[in-house]
Amino acid sequence: MDRCISALRGAYLDFASGVAVTRRRSDTLIPSGESIYGLKTMDGIAPNLGVGAVRINSDIVTWPKVGSSYRRVKVPAAPGSRYTGLILVFSTETGEPLAIMPDGVIQRMRVGATSALGTDYLAKKEATMASIIGSGWQAGAQLMGLLAVRPEIQTVRVFSPNSAHGEAFCREWGSQLGQEFCAYSLITDAVQGADIVLCATSSIDPVFERKHFEKGMHVGSIKPPEISRSCLDLADKVCVHLGHGKPALVQADNLVVPDHSGDRGWKTSDAFDFSSCTTLADLISGATNGRTNADERTCFVNDLGLGLQFAVVAGVTLRLAESAGIGRVLPTELFTQVEHP
Amino acid sequence: MDRCISALRGAYLDFASGVAVTRRRSDTLIPSGESIYGLKTMDGIAPNLGVGAVRINSDIVTWPKVGSSYRRVKVPAAPGSRYTGLILVFSTETGEPLAIMPDGVIQRMRVGATSALGTDYLAKKEATMASIIGSGWQAGAQLMGLLAVRPEIQTVRVFSPNSAHGEAFCREWGSQLGQEFCAYSLITDAVQGADIVLCATSSIDPVFERKHFEKGMHVGSIKPPEISRSCLDLADKVCVHLGHGKPALVQADNLVVPDHSGDRGWKTSDAFDFSSCTTLADLISGATNGRTNADERTCFVNDLGLGLQFAVVAGVTLRLAESAGIGRVLPTELFTQVEHP
Numbered sequence: 068m069d070r071c072i073s074a075l076r077g078a079y080l081d082f083a084s085g086v087a088v089t090r091r092r093s094d095t096l097i098p099s100g101e102s103i104y105g106l107k108t109m110d111g112i113a114p115n116l117g118v119g120a121v122r123i124n125s126d127i128v129t130w131p132k133v134g135s136s137y138r139r140v141k142v143p144a145a146p147g148s149r150y151t152g153l154i155l156v157f158s159t160e161t162g163e164p165l166a167i168m169p170d171g172v173i174q175r176m177r178v179g180a181t182s183a184l185g186t187d188y189l190a191k192k193e194a195t196m197a198s199i200i201g202s203g204w205q206a207g208a209q210l211m212g213l214l215a216v217r218p219e220i221q222t223v224r225v226f227s228p229n230s231a232h233g234e235a236f237c238r239e240w241g242s243q244l245g246q247e248f249c250a251y252s253l254i255t256d257a258v259q260g261a262d263i264v265l266c267a268t269s270s271i272d273p274v275f276e277r278k279h280f281e282k283g284m285h286v287g288s289i290k291p292p293e294i295s296r297s298c299l300d301l302a303d304k305v306c307v308h309l310g311h312g313k314p315a316l317v318q319a320d321n322l323v324v325p326d327h328s329g330d331r332g333w334k335t336s337d338a339f340d341f342s343s344c345t346t347l348a349d350l351i352s353g354a355t356n357g358r359t360n361a362d363e364r365t366c367f368v369n370d371l372g373l374g375l376q377f378a379v380v381a382g383v384t385l386r387l388a389e390s391a392g393i394g395r396v397l398p399t400e401l402f403t404q405v406e407h408p
Numbered sequence: 409m410d411r412c413i414s415a416l417r418g419a420y421l422d423f424a425s426g427v428a429v430t431r432r433r434s435d436t437l438i439p440s441g442e443s444i445y446g447l448k449t450m451d452g453i454a455p456n457l458g459v460g461a462v463r464i465n466s467d468i469v470t471w472p473k474v475g476s477s478y479r480r481v482k483v484p485a486a487p488g489s490r491y492t493g494l495i496l497v498f499s500t501e502t503g504e505p506l507a508i509m510p511d512g513v514i515q516r517m518r519v520g521a522t523s524a525l526g527t528d529y530l531a532k533k534e535a536t537m538a539s540i541i542g543s544g545w546q547a548g549a550q551l552m553g554l555l556a557v558r559p560e561i562q563t564v565r566v567f568s569p570n571s572a573h574g575e576a577f578c579r580e581w582g583s584q585l586g587q588e589f590c591a592y593s594l595i596t597d598a599v600q601g602a603d604i605v606l607c608a609t610s611s612i613d614p615v616f617e618r619k620h621f622e623k624g625m626h627v628g629s630i631k632p633p634e635i636s637r638s639c640l641d642l643a644d645k646v647c648v649h650l651g652h653g654k655p656a657l658v659q660a661d662n663l664v665v666p667d668h669s670g671d672r673g674w675k676t677s678d679a680f681d682f683s684s685c686t687t688l689a690d691l692i693s694g695a696t697n698g699r700t701n702a703d704e705r706t707c708f709v710n711d712l713g714l715g716l717q718f719a720v721v722a723g724v725t726l727r728l729a730e731s732a733g734i735g736r737v738l739p740t741e742l743f744t745q746v747e748h749p
Binding site for chain 2: 084085086087088089090093095096097099100104106108110111112114119121123124125126127141143144145146147148149150151152153155157158159160161162163164167169170171172174175204315317318319320321374395399400401402403404405406407408
């Protein structure tokens, strides 16, 4: 996580100066039986690492209702109940493919690292208590990122509507780390008095409400709808990852997206305009200030992934894997050609 | 080529009816030494074949001057002097990767088949003489496509500024086919009296001029600048592949594209507005007419590739390869994952 954060920090500086580039995510969608088939791609180039990357997700997506809220759920429909997500890494010097990697672990780490960078610029330096809303796969990465930028945190409260999940999360992480962990099944209890609240849910409804938002608090989210519109309005600073949080959509005419899902599975009825918000690149490059006093309410919305993030994290991962002798060497000639493309 | 044309014909019908979808090509570009590094991607889904595809080119591009005109040239900089172009094919039912293929042969076949479809709707049915401008890799596919839709052609004239190249092309194809082939080193001689002229060059300057454009002629091009603006103005019908012929560009701020190259290596000073032209999907779906009389001058401009073309042609190729037992089976589990992406 430290390496991931440091690599991304460099990438945002390169992005802010116009050297690194990234193509906005696109979602190409058709109906597939009762579900939706989506081909999601994003590209980026990290010149300082000498790599370009394409991240591809080939997803079967559904929107089941879980408890009182809808969730956007990917179905592991590939053989062996597996998901399909790939990162292809290319050399900017020769064009050749350098690696093909599954995206799952990297996806989680880059989300955690991105949120951590937001936290680093926006949360109180002297934060000691943090809350994690959610106890799943993404929640672990939020925790790792948080502790990388705020190692002084002493108490971590974890909310899950399912007590067993929250308690399992606390046991797992509590056994590895020096912080005190405690599980809660009411959000209000979990966030009260926290310096930092990090949402890491698959909910497409708001989970963090205005009544929870105390003076001096920093709230992070891994997708826009987690923080309610009224919280965003109350915040002294709302910063955003990219600032135009919608993918480019290409949809078949016969596609029916569930009514409650908005155009990418989010409610849009109470949409907030993120387009004029400070971005993470602004914060990191110093173009704008982060937190300036202990009383500010701050939000960081990790709105949309960038191909550049995958180029950077996959590029660093590739170097580490090569040093460690991890992975299989695929013959380059199978993935190159003599024919002019 | 017959299979390729037939598969694409079906795809354009599905595209016209909004069932098949395609994401417009994007070019993400940075400087790389004296050259440009480009990561070019396009996605498409062909529901009737049950496949989605992403085509990726990872290119080192230069713009050398050859003779009196500039060319856009990709450098085979990968080990063994190879190019990097891939098509990844996915199942729309399970999401899983079905194949990874080099794109070179398919790229050429789909360009040839697309131009052939344009020719089929726009050229005279009773055409007997055709000219090919160019004698390279793409010229061969133009010829194959042409003869698939106009098998009655008796004479093929081939222009190349390099006589040896033109003659070699004529020898190669003449030995396989029943048509009479003849090489020319002046365009005027090569095209005079032809029913169909197909440009297949890497030139970024016009090669087919107004003075060449006779009554009743059909002229095809594999990139917009090959046919001069004054020819397009003279034509009775100008049809186009897609109709918005520019890729989505993402460029580093420090990128310097050569002055003469326009924004994708083409001169734009004499730009023609293709956006209101009839598209190939219009012609195939019957939304608009093709040629209606023997005197019309017609143009088909194969302006920009579609991810859908690659989904369709790669999908059909995959089935043929499976039937024939061709290719290597890569273990699916290497390209899928248990982690939620």
